Amino acid sequence: MDVQAIRQQFPILQQEVNGHPLVYLDSSATSQKPQSVIDAVENYYRHDNSNVHRGVHTLGTRATEKYEGAREKVRRFINAASTQEVIFTRGTTTAINTVASSYGREKLASGDEIVITPMEHHSNIIPWQQAAKATGATLKYMPLQPDGTIRLEDAEETITERTKIVAITHVSNVLGTINPVKEIAAIAHKNDAVVLVDGAQGAPHLKLDMADLDCDFYAFSGHKMGAPTGIGVLYGKKQLLENMEPFEFGGEMIDFVNLYDSTWKELPWKFEGGTPIIAGAIGLGAAIDFLNEVGMDAITEHEVKLAEYAMEQLRKIDGITIYGPEKRAALVTFNLDDVHPHDTATALDAEGIAVRAGHHCAQPLMRWLDVTATARASFYLYNTEEDVDRLVEGLLKTKEYFGDVF
Structure with a gap:
């Protein structure tokens, strides 16, 4: 599976956000759209509406x-x-x-x-x-x-x-x-x-x-x-x-x-x-x-490896809590000690990294976890290990910033 070739088919990924190349880690909320889908919808409205x-x-x-x-x-x-x-x-x-x-x-x-x-x-x-x-x-x-x-x-x-x-x-x-x-x-x-x-x-x-x-x-x-x-x-x-x-x-x-x-x-x-x-x-x-x-089996295999890599790298950060089982789908939900997840998401956005923060429309589960909210990085077929590395770097900066503030 050639992830770089796949990424080239998603126009929105070819941009900068806040002066940084976009790292989109919110696909559980909504995925990005390949050019072929954009073209299919446009073609319908142009020719077959x-x-x-x-x-x-x-x-x-x-x-x-x-x-x-x-x-x-x-x-x-x-x-x-x-x-x-x-x-x-x-x-x-x-x-x-x-x-x-x-x-x-x-x-x-x-x-x-x-x-x-x-x-x-x-x-x-x-x-x-x-x-x-x-x-x-x-x-x-x-x-x-x-x-x-x-x-x-x-x-x-x-x-x-x-x-x-x-x-x-x-x-x-x-x-x-x-x-x-x-x-x-x-x-x-x-x-x-x-x-x-x-x-x-x-x-x-x-x-x-x-x-x-x-x-x-x-x-x-x-x-x-x-x-x-x-x-x-x-x-x-x-x-x-x-x-x-x-x-x-x-x-x-x-x-x-x-x-x-x-x-x-x-x-x-x-x-x-x-x-x-x-x-x-x-x-x-x-x-x-x-x-x-692309192949659904190939997508699943890619995402499993990406989730494993993300878990491995995120666990190296002191003061991080990761929620959920070891064997999981392509997402990682977490919190940094003493940092509200909304602050975490805002700080990451300043680095061009899009993650989700909040209760994720799962308030009973938040109460089961004994938290009010969490941050979530979710992956799809267009994400890479480099995206995970950027996430880790962003979280380390976030941790350092809020450590200095408080």
């Missing part, structure tokens, strides 16, 4: 072909059985809310349990809180080990015959924990529960196979994997999706409307009310082409 599925004119036909072609690219990328199982959404949040509302509120009742974990992003907590309040179901949390991992024994104990839904992140956006979702899905299915996987941090970095994972729903966002913002995917098993009511109602998802009743289109369109995110879907298709050209 039209609504889809509705017109028989040339532009409408071309737009529809590209939009549905992107759906087929997603299907192959995640190894879904059919394009009917691929729903385009605004992102992971919308996808999870669709399941919580269309499936959860319909299937849950008083006495039922929804099992999640303390490491979840708010987008995979709040929809289930609301579903529990609306139905009388109980929200139940799977315990974490001290390093932020899940033991399958704890999953076996937490998931019972009262469990109807298990919602779990594939990869923690704070700890970097890669959860054993395939094994957890098997435990859930043994108890006749369905499983939703929050794949926002999984899809960009791991080779996906829905047939192998055997989860019932998988949600992810395009903007974390080189695609535009505002486009995401909900994968769902066809039998489940067919028996769910739509989440949004209106144009595009209807089959027939009369004065007092209506019927819906077949899958996947019954879940895509209104004018869809056409340019975003085309951009997602282009991003998938780019990732496939």
Whole structure:
């Protein structure tokens, strides 16, 4: 994998920030976009801009072909059985809310349990809180080990015959924990529960196979994997999706409307009310082409080595606390002693280094860690060991500066 050649395909990386070459270490929040994705979106607006599925004119036909072609690219990328199982959404949040509302509120009742974990992003907590309040179901949390991992024994104990839904992140956006979702899905299915996987941090970095994972729903966002913002995917098993009511109602998802009743289109369109995110879907298709050209296995291997190198180098800094397990995805969350993470991020930005600081939309996990906030450096296929070295240098300067101040 030629990382330098890959970097040349990302225009935004070829700039200076505050007088320094940009080191972008915030891909868990959003990834940068390769030129091929930018070109695909621009080409659609320049040459094919039209609504889809509705017109028989040339532009409408071309737009529809590209939009549905992107759906087929997603299907192959995640190894879904059919394009009917691929729903385009605004992102992971919308996808999870669709399941919580269309499936959860319909299937849950008083006495039922929804099992999640303390490491979840708010987008995979709040929809289930609301579903529990609306139905009388109980929200139940799977315990974490001290390093932020899940033991399958704890999953076996937490998931019972009262469990109807298990919602779990594939990869923690704070700890970097890669959860054993395939094994957890098997435990859930043994108890006749369905499983939703929050794949926002999984899809960009791991080779996906829905047939192998055997989860019932998988949600992810395009903007974390080189695609535009505002486009995401909900994968769902066809039998489940067919028996769910739509989440949004209106144009595009209807089959027939009369004065007092209506019927819906077949899958996947019954879940895509209104004018869809056409340019975003085309951009997602282009991003998938780019990732496939590099190779997901190669991307994963590169990121594992980068995370290992980052852990090794960061541990050399006195007074740093690193959170999460030894084996992790391509991110490192940390704090410097006596330095607020927002100050750390601001000082690094002065050196042209972009990291994230805050609670990372994971306040329950922050409380579990006994901190209010952390700093996070997250990597992607365009990052290098030199980026990690710059990060370490920046943190040493930060530590020295705040040591002198206080």
